[in-house]
Amino acid sequence: MQGAELRQKIKEVMVEELMLEQDPSEISDTVSIFGGGGLGLDSVDALQLVVGLEKHFGLKVGNSEAAKGILETVETIAREIEKSA
């Protein structure tokens, strides 16, 4: 899975795993996932997201430093998954 299909699937996983009350199509590829100004998710969500990405895509996020970069946006997650495929 790659490209737009992968990005759409990541958004679906985010909505499902984090119980977000929005449609996956409303999430843009480049919106910040954490902190103000974006989706506004927190560190507890990050933990569940890491588990969800491993469960659905086999992506292993090694440590919190790596997580900061990988979990920035849907786009950064997608690139990491494509890189590790």
Add this chain to the structure above:
Amino acid sequence: MGIARYFLSRDPEACVWLGVRANRGNAENLAMEYGIRCQLIDLEVTSPTAWTLAVEKIVETSGSLDVLVNNAGMHRDCLLAAMPDDAWHSVIAANLDSVFHGCRAVVTPMMRQRFGRIINIASLSAVLPPLGQTNYAAAKAGVVALSQTLAKEVARSGITVNSLLPGYIDTEALGDMDVEARKSIQRGIPMRRFGTPEEVASAVYFLAGVDAAYVTGAAIKIDGGIF
């Protein structure tokens, strides 16, 4: 052992894994009685590696791990002024470190399945500490605080975390107490009796079940009314 027996006798679909180290006799008897539904697994509760291996084996064998009951513990009572370092560290390790290691080992598999029930057995000593139990009371109060904090961290993942605070329960631990001492303590309990292991087990069973889905971060005293 009473908790495991309660689950096995009440729920015909329950599969129980008993973490054991020494004194395996009672556990082996229970395993023989219930066959495949009750299995023993080597577990030194103060060892993070032992926890990781045990949880991996259980998930691999059973496909999921729905409930963790942290029930290991030990006393080494002593007035603080005379307490050896080892009495402090060993009690903190057995009663508090063990709960930390156990919870950490199960949280990720439970998050993956988006379901889990963690029940940590603390003690009435966490809130009403008697003389000579600075180590034990501190550890058990730590268990309550750990449970409440973890409850907040994993609530969105469908995991509940609660602690139970048993008072005087009629187990082997009270077996050495003479009749007069038992009577004296019972006079201080509003219900005028010790609790039974089944009364603790039934609370664990409730917290593990669907009826307790909205109960998390609770610290429930089971003490016949002492406060």
